[in-house]
Amino acid sequence: MISSVDIVIIGGGPAGLAAAISAKKNGIEDVLILERDHQLGGILNQCIHNGFGLHTFKEELTGPEYAQRFIDQTEELGIAYKLDTMVMDISSSKTVTAMNTVDRLFEIKAKAVILAMGCRERPRGALNIPGCRPAGIYSAGTAQRLINIEGILPGREVVILGSGDIGLIMARRMTLEGAKVKVVAELMSYSGGLKRNIVQCLDDFGIPLKLSHTVVDIRGRERLESVVLAEVDSHGKPVAGTEEEYQCDTLLLSCGLIPENELSLAMGIKTGSVTNGPVVNECLETNIEGVFACGNVLHVHDLVDFVSEEAALAGKYAAEYVKSDGNHTDAGKEILILHENGVRYTVPEKIHINRMPDELTVRFRVGAVYKNCYISVYAGQKRILHKKKQIAAPGEMEEVRLSKKTLEEISELEQITVKVEET
Amino acid sequence: MEETRNLTCIGCPLGCSIQVEMENDKITGIFGNTCKRGEVYARKEVTHPTRIVTSTVCVEHGIIPVVSVKTETDIPKEKIMDVMRSIKKLKVYAPVHTGDVILENAGGTGVNLVATKEVLTKTK
Numbered sequence: 001m002i003s004s005v006d007i008v009i010i011g012g013g014p015a016g017l018a019a020a021i022s023a024k025k026n027g028i029e030d031v032l033i034l035e036r037d038h039q040l041g042g043i044l045n046q047c048i049h050n051g052f053g054l055h056t057f058k059e060e061l062t063g064p065e066y067a068q069r070f071i072d073q074t075e076e077l078g079i080a081y082k083l084d085t086m087v088m089d090i091s092s093s094k095t096v097t098a099m100n101t102v103d104r105l106f107e108i109k110a111k112a113v114i115l116a117m118g119c120r121e122r123p124r125g126a127l128n129i130p131g132c133r134p135a136g137i138y139s140a141g142t143a144q145r146l147i148n149i150e151g152i153l154p155g156r157e158v159v160i161l162g163s164g165d166i167g168l169i170m171a172r173r174m175t176l177e178g179a180k181v182k183v184v185a186e187l188m189s190y191s192g193g194l195k196r197n198i199v200q201c202l203d204d205f206g207i208p209l210k211l212s213h214t215v216v217d218i219r220g221r222e223r224l225e226s227v228v229l230a231e232v233d234s235h236g237k238p239v240a241g242t243e244e245e246y247q248c249d250t251l252l253l254s255c256g257l258i259p260e261n262e263l264s265l266a267m268g269i270k271t272g273s274v275t276n277g278p279v280v281n282e283c284l285e286t287n288i289e290g291v292f293a294c295g296n297v298l299h300v301h302d303l304v305d306f307v308s309e310e311a312a313l314a315g316k317y318a319a320e321y322v323k324s325d326g327n328h329t330d331a332g333k334e335i336l337i338l339h340e341n342g343v344r345y346t347v348p349e350k351i352h353i354n355r356m357p358d359e360l361t362v363r364f365r366v367g368a369v370y371k372n373c374y375i376s377v378y379a380g381q382k383r384i385l386h387k388k389k390q391i392a393a394p395g396e397m398e399e400v401r402l403s404k405k406t407l408e409e410i411s412e413l414e415q416i417t418v419k420v421e422e423t
Numbered sequence: 424m425e426e427t428r429n430l431t432c433i434g435c436p437l438g439c440s441i442q443v444e445m446e447n448d449k450i451t452g453i454f455g456n457t458c459k460r461g462e463v464y465a466r467k468e469v470t471h472p473t474r475i476v477t478s479t480v481c482v483e484h485g486i487i488p489v490v491s492v493k494t495e496t497d498i499p500k501e502k503i504m505d506v507m508r509s510i511k512k513l514k515v516y517a518p519v520h521t522g523d524v525i526l527e528n529a530g531g532t533g534v535n536l537v538a539t540k541e542v543l544t545k546t547k
Contacts, residue, residue, distance in 0.1 A: 048491035048539065050475045062477055064491050064540035068521055148479055151489035176478055176507050196433040200474065203431065204500065371437075390457070391437045 006030035006322045007315075008096050008110040010087050010263065013042020014304050015295025015311040016116035017070040022315030023114070024077045028322055032108065033074075033081035034098055040074065040081060041067030042118060043141070044304065046148045049169055051196070055305035066304060090267045092288055112290045112318040115264055115278065116311060119257040119296040121166075127255055129161075131218030134225070140166040140254035144173070153177050155250025159227050160184045161215050163191035163198075165302070167254025172201035174252075181205070182246050185213040185229050187236060190369055192395040194302070215251070216243060224249055257300045264293070274345040275299040281334070282351040282360055283317035284310065292318045299347050299363070302397055306363070331355050335413055342366050342373075342420035344394075351416075353407050360402045362418065366392045370420055375400060378417040379410045392420065425451075428469050434460040441465045473497035476506045477539070480525055485517035485542040492525050493539050498532040505530030517544040 006028050009016045012035030023031050039045065044052070047063030054060060057069070074081070085100040094113050099105045121139040138146075138154055144166065146152045156179050160167045163186040171181045184202060189212050191198055202209055210229065216238050217228035231242040259277040261269070270279045270287045277298040278286040285292050294314035295307045331352040339346050346364040370392045377385035377400055384406050392398055400418060407413060425446050432439040437457065443465050444452040453465050467473075475497050479489040494506060509530040519525075519542040526536040 045540070048479065048493075049477045050493060060475070062491060062493055062539040065521060068541070148491060149487055149489065151479065151481065151487075176476075176503070194433075195431060195435070195438040198438070199431050199433050204474070204503075391435070 002095070002107045002109050004109040004111075005032045006110070007032070007112045007114060007318050008094075008108055009033045009114045009116055010090070010096070011035065011042065011116035011118055011295075011297070012037070012040040012081055012083075013116065013118050013295065014044055014067065014070065014307045015118065015297070015314075016042070016114070017067070017074055018308040018311035019114045019116055019292075019294055019315035019318070020079045020081075021070065021073050021077060022312040023319045024079055024315075026316045026319035028319045031079050032110075033079065034085045034087050034096070035081060035083050036086050038084050040071050040083070046141070046145045047169075048148045049173075052304050055303065056308055063304075070308070087263060090263050090291075092268050094288075094290060111322045112292065114311075114314050114318050115261075115269075115286070115291065115293040115297050116295050116314075117260045117263065117297045119259045119300055121253070122256045122258055124253060127253065129215050129218060131215075131227075132220055134218070134220040134223050136220070136224030136249050137218070137251045137253070140164075140170045140252045143170055143250075143252050147173060147177060153179065155179060155224075155248075157182065157248040158250045158252060159215075159229075159246050159248045160252045160254060162186065162254035162256070163193050163209060163211075164254045164256065165193045165197050167252060168193045168197040168201040170252055170254070171207050172205060175205045175207065179250075181207050182248060183207070183229070184209045185215065186211050187214045187232060188212070190393065190395075194395065214238065218251065219245075224251055227251055257296065259297045259300065261297060264297070267291070269293075272345060272349065275347065277347075279350070280348045282348050282356040283321075284314040284348065285317065285321075290318075290321055292321075299345070302395065306397065310363075335407075336415045337362060338415055338417045339364060340417055340419040342368060342370060342392075343375075343418050346418055351402075353404065353413070356402070356404050356407075358404050360404070361399050362402060363397055363399045364418060365394055365397055366420055367394060369393045370422065372422075374421040376419055376421045377402065378419070379407055379413055380415065382410060384410075386421075430465055430468055432456060432461045432464050434458070434464055443469045445469065472500040474500050474503060476503055476529075478507060478510050480510055480513045480515055480536075480538075482519060482542050483514060483516045484544055485519065486545050487542055490515065490519045490525075490542045491539045492536050494529060494532070495535045495537050498530075498534050502530055502532050506532060506536070510536065517542050 044063035044067035052066040087098045089097040230238040278293040292314040294311040332354040428443045441455040523538045529536040
């Protein structure tokens with residue numbers, strides 16, 4: 001039997017919850033969240049450290065507390081959700097096939113779909129690290145789940161590869177639980193983590209951070225016994241003679257996150273090669289009409305506050321789409337937003353001026369560390385924005401705000417370009 | 424006694440290296456910061472650095488075996504391990520609710536340890 005729903009949301013993490021709340025507040029009664037875990041909140045449930053919500057709530061919350069605020073709203077608004085439910089397929093005509101132990105296999109026909117599946121960690125297999133394959137090698141997020149939810153300490157002597165925020169947070173967490181974190185190695189010449197985390201997770205505990213270093217060998221038959229670190233040159237190749245062996249029983253990998261888009265790709269959604277997330281327009285709508293995307297499935301964020309903000313927009317636009325009976329207002333010409341000169345991507349990547357809000361936030365990342373640079377936006381040949389930045393770094397998402405009025409005044413606009421300009 | 428303390432500012436991604444010159448525990452000079460926030464941070468960090476401690480405590484009969492906790496406010500940085508030692512032996516019983524006081528005066532800091540998560544009772 002096929003049931004129907006106005007808006008179905010795939011994923012009950014921070015993005016899915018904020019999208020659902022916003023869709024409901026924008027007048028859609030019939031909203032359903034499908035979540036594969038046994039509770040709402042997503043990865044925030046295991047992020048027990050503080051620092052969430054500074055932008056949204058002007059206070060510092062832990063991950064579970066931040067999630068709870070959205071879960072409470074979801075409950076108060078009476079939004080329907082199904083837990084322990086795995087979505088197997090979404091058709092291009094927006095029929096969702098899912099299963100759980102109560103409803104078994106079921107199908108839901110939706111007027112609009114919001115993709116909010118989040119992301120996954122890059123695993124060892126994707127990193128090409130040579131060596132043995134013993135027990136004791138975990139992604140940082142797996143170790144985080146083991147300690148913070150399951151109450152299990154995965155090891156006592158630890159080396160961490162990758163200085164992303166999860167790796168840094170886990171260096172502190174394992175130290176607090178009595179493990180010895182010997183070193184954090186980072187392939188790049190700079191850390192992708194927040195400065196605050198370098199100071200409060202490494203410096204506070206005297207944990208060394210070795211930049212331009214990587215793991216070149218993993219040793220141990222049954223259990224990990226040691227890893228070998230080496231310095232890398234400017235091309236990321238290990239330098240012979242710089243090898244150092246570290247005795248350890250645990251190696252944590254914190255080497256990047258990949259949006260989880262298997263469902264999106266299978267339904268024919270176009271994704272970008274840099275973000276690995278869907279290509280969206282000003283309404284966060286994908287190339288399939290009525291299918292929207294938000295949060296880490298769209299592009300990986302540093303701060304959950306921005307996930308919530310973005311997801312609320314997706315919820316609002318999905319609500320408007322449903323209310324218009326699937327008939328979009330005349331969108332007019334599609335304008336591409338190009339990225340050049342150090343800007344690696346933009347979200348959205350295309351806009352319709354007619355349909356954009358008075359002010360549209362465009363988020364992006366730069367590809368290297370730039371000091372005293374300008375972020376510039378060109379509409380055709382005309383520079384419409386020139387923002388001075390003391391620093392722009394790959395680890396911190398940037399944004400520019402485009403004014404509808406400014407863009408409307410430009411005749412025969414074909415494309416917009418966002419770039420970094422030095423001096 | 425003169426000494427120089429080296430800090431990394433956490434105010435923004437610039438991460439300025441700040442040198443604080445001290446004489447007999449009094450600040451005599453702050454260098455390397457590029458904005459006012461850096462100076463404020465450095466001043467606090469060398470006189471009374473504080474942190475919020477977050478961890479987990481064992482739960483009996485809960486749907487998950489541990490509940491996440493935090494110190495209700497920030498505590499002196501040098502007391503972090505004292506707080507951890509006071510948490511280690513704790514055990515609480517489900518249900519636990521967000522904001523429940525798990526331990527008063529954690530590690531002798533005068534600050535309470537509170538739950539940051541709901542842990543419901545496991546139903547058989």
